[in-house]
Amino acid sequence: METHINNCIFCDIISNKAPSEKIYEDDYVTCIKDINPASTHHYLILPNKHINNAKELCSRDDELYDRILSTVDIIAEKQGLDLTVTRTGFHWPPFNTISHLHLHVISPICNINLFKKFIFKPNSYWFVSTDYVKSYLKNQK
Numbered sequence: 112m113e114t115h116i117n118n119c120i121f122c123d124i125i126s127n128k129a130p131s132e133k134i135y136e137d138d139y140v141t142c143i144k145d146i147n148p149a150s151t152h153h154y155l156i157l158p159n160k161h162i163n164n165a166k167e168l169c170s171r172d173d174e175l176y177d178r179i180l181s182t183v184d185i186i187a188e189k190q191g192l193d194l195t196v197t198r199t200g201f202h203w204p205p206f207n208t209i210s211h212l213h214l215h216v217i218s219p220i221c222n223i224n225l226f227k228k229f230i231f232k233p234n235s236y237w238f239v240s241t242d243y244v245k246s247y248l249k250n251q252k
């Protein structure tokens with residue numbers, strides 16, 4: 112199965128063909144700093160395997176999805192994030208930015224400016240919670 116897509120900036124970052132600030136990586140996921148941070152802390156958790164977006168996750172990605180979620184705790188621990196004031200979520204099609212699935216981790220919420228607050232508005236049509244995607248994934252079975 113194809114795991115690396117040409118002309119995908121995140122695939123290039125994962126395979127070290129493009130520069131980035133990696134915070135964490137293992138066999139399944141990579142976490143980088145967002146180059147255009149919306150708050151003091153802004154990280155992106157990427158599956159190492161190319162998946163276009165959250166809507167294209169299927170039931171066999173279950174374990175991978177759980178690894179993406181558990182990476183939030185690893186990053187919070189590493190970077191000293193208070194999870195009670197941290198926003199996480201995924202873009203929901205057709206409102207994608209980069210077509211490689213990524214979980215946004217933004218903290219603290221109070222430092223997010225008005226425009227970014229709109230882009231990363233929780234449970235909107237364009238930005239959905241990890242719980243939303245989790246139940247979407249369950250219904251894919």
Ligand SMILES: [Zn+2]
Pocket residue numbers: 115116119120121122123160161162210211
């Ligand atoms: Zn990719």
Ligand SMILES: [Zn+2]
Pocket residue numbers: 202208209213215
């Ligand atoms: Zn994004």
